[in-house]
Amino acid sequence: MKKAIKINISGVIFHIDEDAYEKLRKYLDNVTLYFENREGGREIVQDIEARIAELLQDRVKEHKQVVTISDVEEVVAIMGDPSDFAEETEDEGETSEEGQTAAEKAPPRRSRRLYRDPDNSVLGGVCGGLGSYLGIDPVILRIIFVILLIVGHGVWGLVYLVLWIAIPKATTIAQKLEMKGEQVNISNIEKRVKEEYEDVKSNIKNIHKTKTYRETTNVVNEIFSVLGKILLVVLKVIVVVLGFVFIFAGFALLMSFLGIFFFKSAIFPVTAIDGTVFPFSFALQTISEPFPSFILLTSLFLVFTIPLVALIYGGIKLIFNFKARDRGIGVAALLIWIVSLVMLLTFGAMEVRKYTSHSELSDSYVFEELPSQTLYLEVGEEVDDDLLTRHISFDQPFRGFFIGKHEDTYYGSVQLSIRRSRGENPELSVKREARGSSRFQSDRNAENIIYKWSQEDSTLVLDSFYKIPEGRGWNFSTLSLSLNIPEGQSIYIDEKMDRIITSARTAERVRIGDMTGKRWIMTSEGLKLYDEAQLN
Amino acid sequence: MKMNLENTKAQMRKGVLEYCILSILAKNDAYASDIIKELKEAKMIVVEGTLYPLLTRQKNAGLLNYRWEESTQGPPRKYYTLTDKGMQFLEELDNSWVDLVKAVESINSKRCVSKK
Numbered sequence: 001m002k003k004a005i006k007i008n009i010s011g012v013i014f015h016i017d018e019d020a021y022e023k024l025r026k027y028l029d030n031v032t033l034y035f036e037n038r039e040g041g042r043e044i045v046q047d048i049e050a051r052i053a054e055l056l057q058d059r060v061k062e063h064k065q066v067v068t069i070s071d072v073e074e075v076v077a078i079m080g081d082p083s084d085f086a087e088e089t090e091d092e093g094e095t096s097e098e099g100q101t102a103a104e105k106a107p108p109r110r111s112r113r114l115y116r117d118p119d120n121s122v123l124g125g126v127c128g129g130l131g132s133y134l135g136i137d138p139v140i141l142r143i144i145f146v147i148l149l150i151v152g153h154g155v156w157g158l159v160y161l162v163l164w165i166a167i168p169k170a171t172t173i174a175q176k177l178e179m180k181g182e183q184v185n186i187s188n189i190e191k192r193v194k195e196e197y198e199d200v201k202s203n204i205k206n207i208h209k210t211k212t213y214r215e216t217t218n219v220v221n222e223i224f225s226v227l228g229k230i231l232l233v234v235l236k237v238i239v240v241v242l243g244f245v246f247i248f249a250g251f252a253l254l255m256s257f258l259g260i261f262f263f264k265s266a267i268f269p270v271t272a273i274d275g276t277v278f279p280f281s282f283a284l285q286t287i288s289e290p291f292p293s294f295i296l297l298t299s300l301f302l303v304f305t306i307p308l309v310a311l312i313y314g315g316i317k318l319i320f321n322f323k324a325r326d327r328g329i330g331v332a333a334l335l336i337w338i339v340s341l342v343m344l345l346t347f348g349a350m351e352v353r354k355y356t357s358h359s360e361l362s363d364s365y366v367f368e369e370l371p372s373q374t375l376y377l378e379v380g381e382e383v384d385d386d387l388l389t390r391h392i393s394f395d396q397p398f399r400g401f402f403i404g405k406h407e408d409t410y411y412g413s414v415q416l417s418i419r420r421s422r423g424e425n426p427e428l429s430v431k432r433e434a435r436g437s438s439r440f441q442s443d444r445n446a447e448n449i450i451y452k453w454s455q456e457d458s459t460l461v462l463d464s465f466y467k468i469p470e471g472r473g474w475n476f477s478t479l480s481l482s483l484n485i486p487e488g489q490s491i492y493i494d495e496k497m498d499r500i501i502t503s504a505r506t507a508e509r510v511r512i513g514d515m516t517g518k519r520w521i522m523t524s525e526g527l528k529l530y531d532e533a534q535l536n
Numbered sequence: 537m538k539m540n541l542e543n544t545k546a547q548m549r550k551g552v553l554e555y556c557i558l559s560i561l562a563k564n565d566a567y568a569s570d571i572i573k574e575l576k577e578a579k580m581i582v583v584e585g586t587l588y589p590l591l592t593r594q595k596n597a598g599l600l601n602y603r604w605e606e607s608t609q610g611p612p613r614k615y616y617t618l619t620d621k622g623m624q625f626l627e628e629l630d631n632s633w634v635d636l637v638k639a640v641e642s643i644n645s646k647r648c649v650s651k652k
Contacts, residue, residue: 010611031585040592047588050611051568057609080583 004066010046010053014060016067024052024072026193027079033173033189034082052079083187112181115170123228124164132179161235239318246315254308261301296347302340306333355435355476359442364429365455372458374519375426375489379496380452380461383411408470414451414479416462418491418504420522421484426491428453428460428483435476445475453481464499490521490530549580554590555633556580558599558618558626567605567613591616599625 003018016024031048035041052075059071117128120138127145131138148156170176173192182188310333317324367375383404404411421427432449436442451466466479481500485491493501495516504515507525519530553575560566560574568587575581594600599622602614618626 012611035589038589040596044588044592047568047591047614048585050614051572051584051588053611054569078584080585082585 009056010050012053012057014053014056014067015065016072017069020067020069020072023069023076026197027072027076028052029193030082030190033193037174048079055079083190113175113178114167115175115179116164116167117176117179118169118171119176123160125169126160126163126167129167129170129179130163132181161231165232165235165239243315243318246311246318248315250308250311250315254305254312257304257308261304295343296351299340299343299347302336303344306337306340309333354437357436357439357442359434359436359439359446361432361443361446362429364427366423366425366427367455367460368425370426370458373490374458374492375485376459376492376494377483377497378459378461378494379499380454380463382464382496382499403474410468410472410474410477411465412468412474412477412479414462414464414466414481414500415502416481416483416497416500417502418483418485418527420505420524420526421486423484423486426483426485426489428481431480431482432466433476433478433480442475445472445477448472449477449479451479462500464496485522485527487522487524490519491527492519493517553580553586554594555626555629557587557590557594558622558629561600561616561618562623562626565615565617567615569613571616594622598622 004015005018005021007014007016007021007024028045028049032045035044038044055075055078056067056071059074060067112133114133115129116125117132117138118125120128120131122128122142127138127141130136131141134141145156145160149160168175170179173189177188177192310330313326402411402413430451430453432446432451434442434445434449436445448468449466450469452463454461460483462481466477468474468477493516498512498516501512501515504510504512505522505526506515506520507523507528510527515527520527521530521533523533556575556578557571560571564570566574568591571591572581572584572587575587581587591600595602595616598619600616601619602616604612605615607613
């Protein structure tokens with residue numbers, strides 16, 4: 001006696017022996033597996049099933065109603081093994097013959113893919129999949145993970161969870177083969193199907209022996225799977241929140257950067273340096289002139305924007321959990337980023353070399369026999385901020401500092417410090433400083449600085465800026481004046497002088513803004529208000 | 537020798553097989569079993585499974601078309617017909633077949649001469 005099963009092939013009902021059914025099912029599974037990923041694969045499988053139905057019908061008659069294993073064997077022999085006709089239909093460049101000889105010549109390319117292994121899992125199969133991918137026993141990986149979990153304060157638990165979510169599970173046989181690095185071909189698939197079939201069979205046999213065991217493990221499994229699902233939901237929420245944080249942070253940083261880069265200041269201005277004008281590109285141009293700063297600017301731009309855009313993209317990907325073929329773009333972006341970084345460092349280093357030497361030119365002028373007792377300090381020419389097409393200036397902490405450019409001429413701020421001298425007469429020293437690639441160059445750059453001042457009777461007129469003539473570049477130029485006043489000499493500081501005075505030796509703490517419009521006298525302690533000093 | 541005789545034969549048959557299918561359909565519309573019968577008689581195919589992927593591919597390439605026809609004994613059958621495009625394709629294959637046969641013959645005849 002044999003058990004028979006009723007099956008439907010292509011709309012025709014057959015009674016079939018159990019063993020015959022197993023054989024037929026396996027055959028059709030193989031055919032389906034082979035064709036399922038091909039164009040028109042479903043149709044081919046349907047056609048083959050229809051033909052099998054037809055062939056089986058010829059073998060079923062009045063007196064023999066049941067399909068036997070020999071019938072199935074005959075039909076399978078007529079139809080051929082998938083590996084037979086599959087070889088002949090291989091039309092994508094690699095014909096079976098080439099494939100085989102290549103396989104014989106060289107070991108097959110074992111390209112593995114990372115999947116989670118559902119057949120070898122404790123939690124999500126991450127270690128099992130990683131083990132397959134790296135060719136390490138998953139048990140070792142699990143031990144390492146547990147150790148890391150204990151030592152690393154749970155951060156590694158998060159890593160595991162992220163991997164659990166990020167790595168796809170190997171569900172189809174083709175994916176399982178890819179995971180193990182085996183070639184996806186008919187014979188491997190067949191082998192695998194057989195293995196799984198044997199597994200199921202032995203499991204079914206064991207079921208009776210250990211029923212209670214299975215029941216208890218089932219309950220435990222159930223609890224864990226429910227817990228796992230809850231955990232997964234919590235995780236998804238965390239991931240989405242993380243995604244939003246990524247997007248927001250990336251966007252804010254990108255906007256601020258673009259603001260600094262292209263406009264006058266960041267989108268979110270920092271109030272501590274309010275009043276500061278600092279166009280980034282101009283600053284760079286100023287430093288790197290006459291070098292074409294385009295390359296520098298581009299690479300700088302890319303070095304900052306690529307990671308920010310990647311951050312935003314990563315956030316979007318986390319939230320919407322879509323799959324994109326973005327590996328190529330990612331690799332390209334990374335390469336561009338590395339190239340930009342190298343360019344930035346290289347050109348940055350080249351820029352630095354342009355400024356290795358420092359020169360200082362000092363000139364001193366002594367004012368003898370002033371017609372009046374008091375020396376009057378006045379500001380001469382001034383630059384209008386609007387005149388300068390582009391400029392950098394700070395209110396704090398570098399009071400009054402600016403560099404600007406009008407046409408090809410640079411303008412810069414002047415720093416005046418008023419000191420006490422031991423000499424007989426007032427003295428003005430003009431110090432011009434600049435940098436350059438060599439001593440010669442930095443000397444020349446310092447000489448290029450033009451500063452105008454004049455003395456008429458008792459009045460000293462000081463311009464509020466220095467000038468560097470056309471096309472010479474800024475070269476970290478500075479111009480500092482120091483006015484050395486002997487004891488007993490009185491000076492009058494004009495209203496506008498606070499623009500250029502950066503420091504003054506005073507007897508008491510006085511804000512520079514409060515020093516203007518007043519007459520002062522130099523004493524042994526420093527400058528004192530003239531009237532007060534006279535009273536004492 | 538690594539070269540497998542069966543493989544080489546299969547390779548040779550492969551291209552010709554598509555030509556044969558078109559040629560069979562040029563005479564009459566046919567369903568898969570008819571085509572198989574004729575190909576088997578001519579010993580063009582060993583296993584039937586070979587045919588189905590080819591038919592599907594030719595259909596997808598627009599060389600063939602099919603219609604369903606009810607059958608008295610079993611599931612409805614797919615009757616394949618040749619399209620106009622398939623007709624043109626076949627004519628070109630006819631020409632190249634003649635060329636191919638000529639070429640092979642002329643090469644083989646030289647071999648026969650040198651053998652003698």
